[in-house]
Amino acid sequence: MPPHSEAAFEPTPETDDHALAAELATAAGRVLLDIRARVGHADGKALKNAGDQGSHEFLMAELARTRPGDAVLSEEGKDDLARLEAERVWIVDPLDGTREFSEEGRTDWAVHVALWERGRLVAGAVALPAQDRTLHTVANGGAVVSAKEGQTLLVAPEPPPGxxxxxxxxxxxxxxxxxxxxxxxxxxxxxxxxxxxxxxxxxxxxxxxxxxxxxxxxxxxxxxxxxxxxxxxxxxxxxxxxxxxxxxxxxxxxxxxxxxxxxxxxxxxxxxxxxxxxxx
Incomplete structure (x- = not known):
């Protein structure tokens, strides 16, 4: 099911890591859009703080529920160096681009959710909430863009000549x-x-x-x-x-x-x- 599906999606401990990363990034994006609408842009600092904290709390709660045995490294959290001994670490940026998030009309901000396992990145998702799409890895080793219309294969395009x-x-x-x-x-x-x-x-x-x-x-x-x-x-x-x-x-x-x-x-x-x- 695409992350942006209108049907309810409730990730569980059985949800695969790629789908979980995509859903959590997308859902955190919805949290941020709600905060943006509720707080407004009159006080940019208040909006930035509300966005950082609200998205961080959402992601931490969902990761604790769905992946209770994994470590988490978040920009907005206290760094627990026990992660250095962990086999699996979720690396998240609850709001990447707080400046853009606080500026009315800007869409170039994101939510990042990645999974590191035993020395390498194994899954990742970048939600662009104001663009209503999420770029993420999939279980077959590739990547897709998920939006309301469905999923499209994501392949890095070659640059134009010259x-x-x-x-x-x-x-x-x-x-x-x-x-x-x-x-x-x-x-x-x-x-x-x-x-x-x-x-x-x-x-x-x-x-x-x-x-x-x-x-x-x-x-x-x-x-x-x-x-x-x-x-x-x-x-x-x-x-x-x-x-x-x-x-x-x-x-x-x-x-x-x-x-x-x-x-x-x-x-x-x-x-x-x-x-x-x-x-x-």
Missing amino acids: LLRIAVSRTRPPEFVQRLAERLDVKVELVPIGSAGAKISAVLLGDVDAYVHAGGQYEWDNAAPAAVALAAGAHATRIDGTALTYNNRDVLLPDILVCHPVSASMVLAGIRDVSPGLSG
């Missing part, structure tokens, strides 16, 4: 990305988008061709989008080309590159050229 549209932060674009744009042998357009989840979703949906970030993130900022990107056949690594790793003691994960594999070597080479301190 053009690379790079998603960057609205407020903190990496300075080196401008230098990278000047170095690459294609026309580059820098496209400001809000949350990390919205940016990576834009890559997977073909609205942009790459996401390059080096301004500081944490594991919850990109675990779920990276899980979906990898399942959809995209390239997703650190900007030096090394693998993204999760459930680390230090949850800082400051940089990421997501793009179609056909662009990866060109972009990584360009990043090394403009950031000579990087190893690769």
Whole structure:
């Protein structure tokens, strides 16, 4: 059953991890839309706080009910280092893009729910509540977009010839990305988008061709989008080309590159050229 089905969906301990991630992210998105409507946009700080807390409490309660034996790492929760000994850890960002959430009319904010198991990401979902769709992994190893109309296979699209549209932060674009744009042998357009989840979703949906970030993130900022990107056949690594790793003691994960594999070597080479301190 698609997460956006009008029929009631009550996840249980028997629900598979991919479906659970998708349903919880989607349902948390509905919680956030309700909060947005109820609190309003007059006080942006109050709306941000209400959104962060409301979505976090919902996700923590549902994970405790459906996966009581699993650990959870949430942006809004206290980090329990017992997770380092756990075999399964849910990594969640209850509201990715609080600034955009607080701005009336913006749709580039998200909910992230990912599952790390024994050293790797195994499931993930990125809900875009104001766009009424959820991108998520599925049990066969691929990824889909779920919306009211049903599910559509999600496969990272190739960029158009001679053009690379790079998603960057609205407020903190990496300075080196401008230098990278000047170095690459294609026309580059820098496209400001809000949350990390919205940016990576834009890559997977073909609205942009790459996401390059080096301004500081944490594991919850990109675990779920990276899980979906990898399942959809995209390239997703650190900007030096090394693998993204999760459930680390230090949850800082400051940089990421997501793009179609056909662009990866060109972009990584360009990043090394403009950031000579990087190893690769």
